[in-house]
Amino acid sequence: MPEIMLRHNERGELLCYVPKKDLEAVVRTVEFDQDDRWGGTLSLANGEKLYLEPLTQRPLIPVTFRVRKL
Amino acid sequence: MLTRDEAEKLIQEVLAAYPPEAAEDRAKHLAVLDGEALEGGCGITANRKSLPGVMTIRGCAYAGSKGVVWGPIKDMIHISHGPVGCGQYSRAGRRNYYVGTTGINAFGTMNFTSDFQEKDIVFGGDKKLAKLLEEANALFPLNKGISVQSECPVGLIGDDIEAVAKKKSVDLNKPIVPVRCEGFRGVSQSLGHHIANDTIRDYILDRPKADDGIQAGPYDVAIIGDYNIGGDAWSSRILLEEMGLQVVAQWSGDGTLAELERTPKVRLNLVHCYRSMNYISRHMETKYGIPWLEYNFFGPSRIADSLRRIAARFDDRIKAGAEAVIAKYQPMADAITNRFRPRLEGKRVMLYVGGLRPRHVIGAYEDLGMEVVGTGYEFGHNDDYDRTQVDLKNTTLIYDDASGYELERFVERVRPDLIGSGIKEKYVFQKMGIPFRQMHSWDYSGPYHGYDGYAIFARDMDMTINNPCWKMMTPPWRQPNAA
Numbered sequence: 001m002p003e004i005m006l007r008h009n010e011r012g013e014l015l016c017y018v019p020k021k022d023l024e025a026v027v028r029t030v031e032f033d034q035d036d037r038w039g040g041t042l043s044l045a046n047g048e049k050l051y052l053e054p055l056t057q058r059p060l061i062p063v064t065f066r067v068r069k070l
Numbered sequence: 071m072l073t074r075d076e077a078e079k080l081i082q083e084v085l086a087a088y089p090p091e092a093a094e095d096r097a098k099h100l101a102v103l104d105g106e107a108l109e110g111g112c113g114i115t116a117n118r119k120s121l122p123g124v125m126t127i128r129g130c131a132y133a134g135s136k137g138v139v140w141g142p143i144k145d146m147i148h149i150s151h152g153p154v155g156c157g158q159y160s161r162a163g164r165r166n167y168y169v170g171t172t173g174i175n176a177f178g179t180m181n182f183t184s185d186f187q188e189k190d191i192v193f194g195g196d197k198k199l200a201k202l203l204e205e206a207n208a209l210f211p212l213n214k215g216i217s218v219q220s221e222c223p224v225g226l227i228g229d230d231i232e233a234v235a236k237k238k239s240v241d242l243n244k245p246i247v248p249v250r251c252e253g254f255r256g257v258s259q260s261l262g263h264h265i266a267n268d269t270i271r272d273y274i275l276d277r278p279k280a281d282d283g284i285q286a287g288p289y290d291v292a293i294i295g296d297y298n299i300g301g302d303a304w305s306s307r308i309l310l311e312e313m314g315l316q317v318v319a320q321w322s323g324d325g326t327l328a329e330l331e332r333t334p335k336v337r338l339n340l341v342h343c344y345r346s347m348n349y350i351s352r353h354m355e356t357k358y359g360i361p362w363l364e365y366n367f368f369g370p371s372r373i374a375d376s377l378r379r380i381a382a383r384f385d386d387r388i389k390a391g392a393e394a395v396i397a398k399y400q401p402m403a404d405a406i407t408n409r410f411r412p413r414l415e416g417k418r419v420m421l422y423v424g425g426l427r428p429r430h431v432i433g434a435y436e437d438l439g440m441e442v443v444g445t446g447y448e449f450g451h452n453d454d455y456d457r458t459q460v461d462l463k464n465t466t467l468i469y470d471d472a473s474g475y476e477l478e479r480f481v482e483r484v485r486p487d488l489i490g491s492g493i494k495e496k497y498v499f500q501k502m503g504i505p506f507r508q509m510h511s512w513d514y515s516g517p518y519h520g521y522d523g524y525a526i527f528a529r530d531m532d533m534t535i536n537n538p539c540w541k542m543m544t545p546p547w548r549q550p551n552a553a
Contacts, residue, residue, distance in 0.1 A: 010363075
């Protein structure tokens with residue numbers, strides 16, 4: 001269950017940071033990207049996939065989550 | 071300038087000297103880039119353990135914590151807990167300038183150590199640490215807090231420095247920060263930065279304390295990750311203040327504990343050294359909602375660009391302020407460029423430094439008409455390389471954690487006009503007849519940040535490259551009786 005921190009980079013893309021691994025990668029796609037349902041599989045630019053239990057609302061970014069590695 | 075093929079051939083030649091396994095590993099750390107940002111990063115492997123037997127010029131986690139993050143906080147005592155050497159050799163070497171009276175209210179250049187002996191290793195050093203904390207506090211009563219920077223043996227014998235710090239913190243009524251930055255943690259100083267940032271978070275920012283009642287102003291900002299080497303933070307700070315911002319904290323060059331504590335109230339964190347301070351900036355962003363921005367104050371074009379990007383986060387008053395600052399200093403910067411550019415135009419530079427400089431100084435060299443033909447990080451991570459490739463325009467050699475052998479072979483072939491690296495490389499390359507500037511501590515010169523720094527930067531580069539001494543020496547391979 002790695003911890004991730006999400007923030008927007010200067011181009012407005014969603015940027016994922018994994019503190020434990022010092023990994024910084026743009027989130028290419030979010031499986032559920034609606035106002036009332038957000039999360040699911042996050043695909044990172046480096047090819048990794050992370051699973052975030054879908055939330056019932058869009059999170060306020062910056063934010064820290066625990067996710068599962070797929 | 072090497073072509074792409076030549077550069078790739080050069081890498082193959084260098085790798086040929088290694089045994090197959092080592093060559094396979096080192097190949098992942100060397101690359102040729104030609105400026106076009108590649109999708110998904112430049113593919114270089116970084117932040118991996120150095121190979122045994124292959125020389126590296128990296129430092130350790132202790133160096134990252136004591137030398138970079140905690141050490142420059144001037145009004146705290148930083149104890150090197152363990153044998154005497156680590157503290158002594160990291161004492162004042164980075165030239166983090168500060169204002170204050172050393173030994174009275176500033177302790178930056180002093181060496182405090184518990185000086186472990188055999189019996190401390192056998193029986194543990196906790197009692198000694200407790201006594202040391204009391205003594206240091208009694209001798210220097212104006213200190214605002216104490217950090218305990220643990221050296222390797224402390225981690226090996228398992229001393230509970232956290233417990234001692236907790237108890238003494240109550241006794242002395244001061245923050246005492248135990249930092250688990252034993253040198254063996256991580257592959258370089260990089261993890262030390264992370265560990266030290268985490269202790270700032272846990273012991274300083276999250277410390278319950280009475281509210282100082284200070285209201286945050288609308289233009290309060292903090293300088294994060296500028297260590298005031300040769301006065302860098304000062305030459306940066308005046309630009310920010312001239313454009314209308316109020317710098318309430320400097321992390322950590324010439325910084326104080328009160329500044330650290332006040333930082334969660336600023337409007338924007340301005341990060342200079344991304345590698346060493348992004349961790350705490352991220353924490354403040356998630357916990358206190360403070361945005362952060364990486365800026366670059368090397369060379370007039372990057373300064374102007376950074377000032378505008380910073381101003382864009384504020385209102386029209388600050389935007390106008392930024393334009394006024396740029397307009398005021400541009401003639402001065404142009405005069406410097408006009409004076410030194412003819413003397414430096416077309417000169418080629420190879421860099422091998424840490425932190426932010428392998429990419430940040432590229433703009434300053436380009437302002438002077440010079441080209442960076444090779445660059446690399448001692449302890450950078452993949453995201454550092456991703457940001458570097460954006461700044462590189464020409465075919466450029468990239469090397470991560472290069473060994474002495476690799477650097478020497480690259481330099482021998484590329485024959486740059488200037489090398490910028492650390493003290494350990496300096497004399498090797500000077501004896502090869504190549505001008506050299508220390509780009510860690512500015513060779514006892516500085517500052518290099520800001521417009522004031524640009525004047526010094528340009529003068530230093532000219533002074534080094536065009537020094538008549540290079541014409542007077544015959545490098546070993548040109549000597550008639552060379553073996």
